[in-house]
Amino acid sequence: MPAVGDPASADPASAGSTSAGSTSADAASAGQASVGAAASEPVGGDASRNGAAGLRLTPDTVLILAVKSQDTEAALRSWADLPVVGGGTAAQRLPLLTAQNGVANERAAARLFDRVYPVTVWLPATHLEPGRVVANGHPYSGMLHLGVFPSGTDETAEQIGADLVASRILAPVRADAMRWKYGKLLRNLGNGIEALFGRSAGAGPAPHADLFEAVRVEGEAVLTAAGISYTSGAEEAAERGDQVQAVPVGGGQRQGGSTWQSLARDAGSAETDYLNGEIVLLGRLHGVPTPVNAAVQRAVRRAVRERIPAGGFPRAELDVLLR
Numbered sequence: 001m002p003a004v005g006d007p008a009s010a011d012p013a014s015a016g017s018t019s020a021g022s023t024s025a026d027a028a029s030a031g032q033a034s035v036g037a038a039a040s041e042p043v044g045g046d047a048s049r050n051g052a053a054g055l056r057l058t059p060d061t062v063l064i065l066a067v068k069s070q071d072t073e074a075a076l077r078s079w080a081d082l083p084v085v086g087g088g089t090a091a092q093r094l095p096l097l098t099a100q101n102g103v104a105n106e107r108a109a110a111r112l113f114d115r116v117y118p119v120t121v122w123l124p125a126t127h128l129e130p131g132r133v134v135a136n137g138h139p140y141s142g143m144l145h146l147g148v149f150p151s152g153t154d155e156t157a158e159q160i161g162a163d164l165v166a167s168r169i170l171a172p173v174r175a176d177a178m179r180w181k182y183g184k185l186l187r188n189l190g191n192g193i194e195a196l197f198g199r200s201a202g203a204g205p206a207p208h209a210d211l212f213e214a215v216r217v218e219g220e221a222v223l224t225a226a227g228i229s230y231t232s233g234a235e236e237a238a239e240r241g242d243q244v245q246a247v248p249v250g251g252g253q254r255q256g257g258s259t260w261q262s263l264a265r266d267a268g269s270a271e272t273d274y275l276n277g278e279i280v281l282l283g284r285l286h287g288v289p290t291p292v293n294a295a296v297q298r299a300v301r302r303a304v305r306e307r308i309p310a311g312g313f314p315r316a317e318l319d320v321l322l323r
């Protein structure tokens with residue numbers, strides 16, 4: 001089952017032989033890009049630089065959307081109308097995997113693509129410099145729950161899952177793939193906090209634990225009010241066990257998650273509008289206050305705009321936003 005390289009850029013996270021479309025992907029959404037890359041060897045190749053038009057899409061091509069949610073629309077538009085050998089377009093014929101954090105990508109994809117497969121990405125990886133994606137996950141590189149959107153499974157999902165397992169990525173196929181994605185959304189609400197303030201050094205109570213707790217509590221309240229089911233942290237952790245542990249590569253610890261990496265790379269955008277911002281949106285739709293998620297979202301937007309380095313945001317300034 002061949003897949004295609006990135007048409008839009010030579011972005012390393014999407015430059016592997018199996019990712020589709022990118023403008024600012026990072027390691028957490030790189031999924032396949034890190035597969036097979038010797039831990040920290042540069043990845044990428046000609047296909048990633050040829051552009052979508054240079055690629056030959058065959059009926060057994062699988063498209064993997066591995067960009068940040070803010071870049072989804074552009075990536076989808078660049079792929080949808082490309083012809084597939086034998087007739088029809090990519091949007092009509094090819095399976096499109098949304099291997100991304102957040103829950104907005106599936107709806108955006110389904111507006112254009114007939115066959116959308118949600119993928120919940122649990123893949124500790126690091127992308128801080130062009131051309132290099134470090135796969136920190138061990139003994140498996142990651143765990144990607146996948147299924148059919150909006151629900152169900154099919155033969156394609158099963159086959160993709162089997163291919164992923166053969167490449168050292170666990171890939172349970174789930175009829176309720178979106179429930180896993182909403183659970184992961186809750187886990188990603190701390191991404192912005194980590195990006196703003198950095199990781200805890202040393203022992204003792206985690207700094208900013210109050211914020212991590214508050215965004216989660218708001219998130220759960222919002223999903224409950226919206227009648228959306230989600231996996232619990234315990235369910236996810238039990239499923240994963242110790243099969244995907246973040247280990248140091250080349251002597252270096254993984255310094256932070258995907259949003260932290262966006263600030264560290266000065267990527268010019270961050271995914272927070274689709275993580276904390278998703279909770280804020282649902283809160284507005286369902287009448288649930290979400291002040292802490294909104295403050296984190298605003299602070300990360302400011303950090304991106306003012307190019308405040310990862311971990312360098314003053315806590316007092318977030319507290320002002322919370323008053």
Ligand SMILES: CC(C)(CO)C(=O)C(=O)O
Nearest residue numbers: 028121122123124257258
């Ligand atoms: C779980 C993890 C850390 C990697 O998939 C992640 O979601 C992120 O960095 O955003």
